[in-house]
Amino acid sequence: MEPEADRPHDLARESSPDYAPDGVDLTLIRWMLSLTPSERLQVLQDHVNAVEKSRANRAPWSSAQS
């Protein structure tokens, strides 16, 4: 019997796992692939905006500790 690690994983099958053997979250990839390129760009923009907002709102004491 073929060892689990050597088997090609059929990631597209209906019952495909949530995680690849290397730990990659396949549900995120499937979700991203369900979006249009324009929507993917907006997802990235929203992430960056959230991080920039978080940085801007950071209390002075926390930046001194980081």
Added chain:
Amino acid sequence: MEFRAILIALERGRVDYVVVGGVAAVLQGVPVNTFDLDVVHSRDPGNLTRLAAVLRALEACYREHLPKRIEPLERDLALPGHHLPMTRLGPLDVLGTIFGAKGYAQLVDHAPRVDLNDGLVVRLLELADLVAIKRLLNRDKDRAQLHEYERELELRNAMETRDGR
């Protein structure tokens, strides 16, 4: 950081370029984050003039020299190296060549156009090429993201095979 606004500025300025790096990966479905936009530009003289004009309009100056303001000049953009300016819309990495000394002319045939709506169409380096470059670079930051890139490519290929594309 305003990804779309920078891309619109490049398009309106009729700059020939290929989007590479993290944004190219995200636009093809890889769930990673990035905080800058990487492009490889054509180093044809006319394009350098147009690119320099767009960079001036975006108030670009080299990040490594901030707060001193040193603007990328047209003659500098003709070189094969990397230019890492900050613009008023965010960091924009302008690359004369990428790994293996590949410039725009070598990449453009591997860079399909992608529609980002509202008339914005950009060229992206194919994910398979992004993966190949990351494997060759083999830096810590590349290895950290390579699994996401590879699984996305694998999953997309599997879906296309299943759907008969």
